[in-house]
Amino acid sequence: MAHDLKNRTQDVLNLENEDKTFEHFQFQSPILEGLKVNGYQVPSPIQVSALPYTLAGLDVLVQSKSGTGKTLVYVLSALSSIDVESNELQGLLIAPTREIAVQGAQTMLEIGGHLSKLKASTFIGGMSVEEDKLKLKKCHMAFGSPGRVKQLIEEGVMNVSQLKVFILDEADKLCEKSFKEDLSWIMRTLPEIHQTLALSATFPNSLENTLISKLKNPTHVRLGQDCQVLLGVNQFVLESPSHGLVKKVVDYKFESLLKLISNVSFEQCIVFCNYSLRARAICDKLNDRGWPAIFLAGMQEQKDRLNSLKDLKTFRCRIVLTTDLSARGIDARHVNFVINFDVPSQGTTYLHRIGRAGRYGSKGIALTIASKGDEMKNVSNIAKSTNSDVRVTDDPESDLWNVTFNDLNALQQGESQNECLKGACQDSRKEKSPSVESIPSLKKDSDCSSQPKISAKVKKRPSKPKKSPPREKEDNISISKETMDYLEQKDKEFEECLNDINESTKNMSLETILSKTVTGELFPHRPKINKEPNIAFSQEVKPEPSSLLFSSTSTSCPMDDNYNQWIHLWKRHQIQHQQYLNYMLQCQGILP
Known part of the structure; x- marks a missing residue:
């Protein structure tokens, strides 16, 4: 098992024995050496259960608790199917966040480190497209976010015609509305004969039905259904x-x-x-x-x-x-x-x-x-x-x-x-x-009573002199419930849109972004909120808004019609807009 932990809970240990080793799966010697060097001694239960199906080339849905070793399932499966003597792209992983994609690539390079010709790279938004084109000239396994992978395939830079294995990490998140369209487009470009692996800690019934329609007679390997929380x-x-x-x-x-x-x-x-x-x-x-x-x-x-x-x-x-x-x-x-x-x-x-x-x-x-x-x-x-x-x-x-x-x-x-x-x-x-x-009516895990390993407390640095900037009295500010809900909704929209924005506008000038946003070409799918929320302050406190977008005579909420423009400009003119943004969010408690 990874990291050679001495004390582990039964949801990781309950299938481990001398007969269940990585040698049992007949991996190549360089792969076994990579497992040994990185501290992987014996497979976890989900690895023992899923690897026989994934190594056989079947489409598989893998469900297990977080932290039980699902990443190693797809890494070992992909390494076993890749021919490092060929320069063709043979494996592709899609992840909902860039960090998961980067982490997956790092794990593959660690385990496959003794395969001298192995090339694995990440293709994510926020990075140079030109660098991606260079990396794709010789890449066996690609790890990417949906938006960037779609862009590279559309431009004819990423060739998926020789793909052998297609992997969906955190599949439940990828099938949500924000990723579903790009994911479906990517899957339509894949060759007819390929293997698909979908992995997640949670698989709602609706998601399982969605994936089954896209996969070829998939096998569902499921562990930890009764208790989805790690026992430790x-x-x-x-x-x-x-x-x-x-x-x-x-x-x-x-x-x-x-x-x-x-x-x-x-x-x-x-x-x-x-x-x-x-x-x-x-x-x-x-x-x-x-x-x-x-x-x-x-x-x-x-x-x-x-x-x-x-x-x-x-x-x-x-x-x-x-x-x-x-x-x-x-x-x-x-x-x-x-x-x-x-x-x-x-x-x-x-x-x-x-x-x-x-x-x-x-x-x-x-x-x-x-x-x-x-x-x-x-x-x-x-x-x-x-x-x-x-x-x-x-x-x-x-x-x-x-x-x-x-x-x-x-x-x-x-x-x-x-x-x-x-x-x-x-x-x-x-x-x-x-x-x-x-909390009443909840069950106890039988192994939670064992004492954990305790590490040293964090050492606190010497305190800096406390700053006490003048602030308005909170009790004198009154914000409507409608405004609070509105700003919280906008903050969530900002978080969801940011990844798409980074990828869609990477090579655009500011003028192009603004013109395409105003005409609705850039984000035509985003519904607008036409109703202006009731923003009512019980005292006269007027921040200094950006003269470019927010004028004191504006009759609409500054985060409404100009919202998409605000996102792009905020990234390029943070100082200019931060005073206004901080004020709005401080009033709602979103920003302390």
Whole structure:
């Protein structure tokens, strides 16, 4: 198994024995040597179950929990089918994020490092198309994002006529609306005879039916259906005070975050936010408080994203602030603490987030900071829908590694279910030991009581002098619910559109972008919101908007009709637009 971990949970170990080795699959000697050098000793359960079908050339749907070794399934299958003596492109992987594509290419080059002629490259947005053309002159395996791969095939640069294996990593995400059109177009260009592998931690029935229609009699290899959570991940929820102003809620959560990272021992910690701007602002605040942290999100330039990913994977940082960009497919072996600063909107997103900890059977902690009321109810609903054992803790200043199920059982006695959910409101300092309660009607994993390996706490840097810029009083600002919903919707649209924008406009001049956007040629599919939200301030506070797009006499919301123009210009004129953007999002609490 990867990384030679000494203590691993049963969802990784339960099929391992002396008869199940990589030699059993009769891989070439260079591949076996690559596995040995990189610490892969014996195959995991999903590898034992899926490899016989993938190596036989069948179309396969592979479903297993995050962190159980799905990447190695397609890497070994592709390496076994590639002829390195030929310069033709023989394998193609499509991933929903650039980071997953880069990581897949790195894994293939590591395992295939003893195949001297092997060439594997990434083809993703934000990078030079001319460089891609040079790399394709001799490339056996391509790893790319849907938009860039489609562009290269359209231009006749990427020849897929000799393709042997086509791989969909995080297939459930690729079949969503934002990728579905490009993916279908790519699949129509593939040769009639080829193998397709689709891999994901979650396969809804609707997705399975969609993929079956595109594949040839696929075999569905499925493990971990009863429990989709890694057994080594202990899950907690910490209740935070609620408030009418979102900014106040964010401030309360930030104080809880500081207590958690100060008291919980961890090697690396990933903090997930629902908004990229919020993640960046919290990252800046942590650094100002003396906590070394980095930022990773879709709003970054591609070079910065890859540098942040490299720092995460090579253990050059201890705390990462990110969005759901990092929730899927990112394999960082030192991450053993995941914090949901914002409650995810779906159970599948929750599973992918907490799957960054406890990888390959190691121990990890996943904690969600939830405001009292609706957010706590959402966490309870997510726990029930994912069959997760989530426990409520009211003590952010305890080391959660030391919490055992003996504490849990003792606290459950004599408490009602409602009291159990409300227990986080109590003052934890009255208790000598951590106070922990279980969300009702959820099952426990039998192996979660074992103690994890505890690493040293993060060393805090000397605090910088605190800055105290003048701010308007929050209580004097009143924003309508309609405006809040509107801005949150726009922030999500920004995150989803950014990858497409990078690829579509890479070689366009600013004038071309603006003209094509205004005429509707660039993004004709994006519906416009014609109704202007009711933006009402109880005091006269007027920021200085950009004179190019936002005039003080404008009658429409600046993020409405000019939204697409704003995205492009924002990337090229960040300083010019940041003051206006920060003001709008500070009012909503999206940006602290």
